[in-house]
Amino acid sequence: MIELLNVCKHFEKVDAIQHLSLTFEKGITGLVGHNGAGKSTLLRLIAGVCHLDEGNIVVDGKENDSKESKQKVFFLPDDPYLPMFAKLEDAVQLYSSFYPLDQEKFYSYIKDFHLPEREKISTYSKGMKRQLFLALSFSIDASYYLLDEAFDGIDPFMLEKIKEEILKEREKGKTIIISSHNISSLEKIVDRFVILVNGKLARNGEMETLSKDFRKVQFMCKREISLEALCALSLHPLSLKKIGSLYHLVISSNELEEAKKRIHAVYSPSLLEEVSIDSEEMIRLEMLAAREEQR
């Protein structure tokens, strides 16, 4: 288990991480947030690459920058290093000098991903490099995998294959933290989400818990309706979108019934019904709500 206790990190004038207390348990955690929210910084702090300004990070009861902790954690940065003109065997040599690496497993991944074995890695495309590093990551015997922007540049066909491999690792009892600003890529594989907004923890929980926070209502109305007009009805809408004459309104769960009543009374819509919110939109809404709260 990785425990973060009141973690703070500042970069000159920027508070990258602010008083973050959090626990990462077994399974897959999606670390999401807008650009500059502090996702990569948080992963670099856990991996011991950056020093903490305040607080503590503990991995299985030991400080995160101790040798014992570092042996259990593998961090895949968004731009990992490889020596110039390196080939696959050079990558294996470098990483196996740091961690126990199962070469057989690595080369079986390479075959599965259809990566050229004899070419220089510098000739690989961005997606191919990413696949190579994911193959390296899961060939390393670690308990915790921190994957920064793990799926960047990977095509949808290969993405499904990689997700399958990640799920296999979860079955083995590993803890995997995947940071991404592309929420859709995390769909269906993550057990829980951690949402960061401006270096603060905005939301943290399983998808089912998060999906209870907001409701979406669609209604048809000929009159022009604005967000301000709904606010004037003492409602607190999170978003309002118009597609033709159909409005989509997102509102917090506890305001749902009240909102339905008032819209019905004031606008007499020809259609008024609740619709489901997909997980990608749910996360986006959580981020939006957290930003609004911080303001």
Next chain:
Amino acid sequence: MKQYIKWQIREWLPVFFVTFLLFGIAFLVPSSINEVGNTRNAQTNLESIGVTFSVAVMIFPLFALDYRYKKSKADTFMQAPFKERQLRTSRLLIGLIGILILFTLIYICGVLIIYFRQLNASSSYFYHYEYYVAAYFFLILFGGIEYFISASIASFSDNVIDAIFLLLVVNTIRTLLFSSFTSYYSAILDVYCGMYTYTGIEFFTLAPSFYAPGVYSDFCFSSLILGNEIGDAFFGNEHALFYTSLCIYLVMGLASFFYIFMSKEPSGEHAGSNGPRNAAISLLPHLSYILFSIWFIAITYSLPVILWACYFVFAILEYCILAFYHRSFKLPKLSFLYLGVSYLLIFMATLLVSVK
């Protein structure tokens, strides 16, 4: 750790090979060609290998610390499961031991070449070979010290360009520390200021001895190997200069050694970023500029027109150098403050000398 050390040695093999070639060119080639024996033109070839070795130990820490000079490299290397400081110290030690082994090999081969050439020569004259042994130990001692001094300077920067810049700046300060002020007093007071009043050619030959006694000692050991007295190697106050610089140098070496092995590794977030990591470091280019200007004023004091022209040229130059260091012409407030103070100091120094 053992596996990592093996990997690192393999990774540096090309660099070691180039260093080996350079050492060979600097010692084996002249040892095979130059005149050896009891003549006025006889040579020990210690100067060329001494200078090459001194430069190598100054540059190699840049390779040892380059895992901090790129964000991607820092992310990969600094998460590695080693104890605190183990990565830095192991890389530095691999580099130092590598250079020392190469130097030792070349040195032994070079001395053997000279020995066999003398053995096969018609003359029965032989060099004092015991001083080759003494010179070897002297050189590796000061090579090691210089290595740790350079490593501690380079560790204050977060990318390779800044590291080279800092090495140049600090070496300028070390070179000019005594010479600039004593030369200046000598210029305005018209008095001989003793051992540190060196200008022109003398400055260039002697001032480096302050930062690399190893280099200067080559002249001394060469003299001894050829059978001369130690007094023939030094002139006038050079003895005092040599021993003073030696003491300062040893203290600096010791401080650097402790800094490298005891200080905490800086956080990885700076890796690959430009500019100074802290305010004290950003003061160094100004200090270097002040010392250089004072030294230059001292040696050109008889020509006031050139003096004032140089003042403006140096002022612009300093601004440009700082802009390069910060990668922007819009300097931080603190740098502007330092800049103002250094301009004022140099202006007053120039004024004093030009009035005189």
